[in-house]
Amino acid sequence: MADVKKIAVIAGDGIGPEVVAEAEKVLKKTEEVFGYRFETEHGLFGGIAIDEKGTPLPEDTLEMCRRSDAVLLGAVGGPKWDNNPKELRPETGLLGIRKALGLFSNIRPAVIFDCLKDASTLKPEVLEGTDLIVVRELTGGIYFGEKLRREGENGEEAVDTCVYNVKEVERIVRQAFEIARTRRKKLASVDKANVLETSRLWRETVNRIAPDYPDVELEHVLVDNCAMQLLRRPSSFDVIVTENMFGDILSDEAAMLTGSIGMLSSASLGEGSFGLYEPVHGSAPDIAGQGIANPIATILSVALMFRLTFGYHDAAAAIERAVKEVLDAGHRTGDIAVDKSSAIGTQQMGDLIVAAIRQ
Ligand SMILES: NC(=O)C1=CN([C@@H]2O[C@H](COP(=O)(O)OP(=O)(O)OC[C@H]3O[C@@H](n4cnc5c(N)ncnc54)[C@H](O)[C@@H]3O)[C@@H](O)[C@H]2O)C=CC1
């Protein structure tokens, strides 16, 4: 009998609980089909935790994550908390959990399902063959540097500080080289070395490490050019490695290559096998509560969990195959439907995928 794997579930706000509910159905189905065993525990996180416990990341939620093998996260945030002070913002909880669990590496694959080429705003011939991974540094940079407000010569000023040390750059870049080695052996390191000192340190570090990976073809791309090349020649990218904020922005852009941000899964990893798995999208307050969000990003995040944390490659492949089968059969949520009148809801999409999971 398989070990029981502990999964901490923190659904969060907005569409978070809606898409996580579908991912939990997928967990249950893979238990039935493959005999794997999961024990899930639920915790408050984000805006809902602020409302109920006065903090976005309650200590018991963090403890629950620490005693688990993996975390499944929905999304946090919403207009209700947008004007709160920093400590009482859902997003502060998100940054906090990543830091507290040492999850420095965020892996965001953007793979195009052939049948969804019409759903993208780009021409199908531009998208042909696109299969890339954004490897985003997740616990450093400007999101974590010192922030302050002060009185300047011209009135109130705000300061955000971007700091990276060599160790932080080295560990993420090595991981990206290793990932590239298992794929098409191409790595694009994205920075703004023509302007930023942190980017110059980033580039020097990449160049120092590169000789250890002679089999991987390395290119340095400035972030503004990368944003443009992602739309011009997306299929030429294999692995993109970049710092926290650039990775946040470029991965939302990469999402649109796949048709919708509702399709993009992610894994946040540290040194060991423990990982936090979440869709790339946010809490989508504009569609929350309507039952129309696309659950595929969260469901594909479960497949990533199976592959990267548990080594359940058979179940991961079964989930990915089920998603493809359902899409190939023409089922679409509103975000990926060309004909919006035929769109199905979150639960219907989840049920179809669950029904298609088999050995
Ligand atoms: N990891 C997280 O928890 C993240 C949280 N956020 C937070 O989420 C809130 C909303 O942020 P936005 O900038 O609007 O980004 P968002 O990703 O929530 O939404 C952007 C657009 O994409 C659509 N969308 C997102 N996910 C979808 C899905 N699964 N199916 C169909 N459509 C989907 C939304 O309806 C919206 O029009 C903010 O409070 C933000 O701070 C944003 C990004 C990540």
Ligand SMILES: CC(C)CC(=O)C(=O)O
């Ligand atoms: C909400 C932010 C803190 C993070 C974000 O946008 C992301 O991780 O994609």
Ligand SMILES: [Mg+2]
């Ligand atoms: Mg983002």
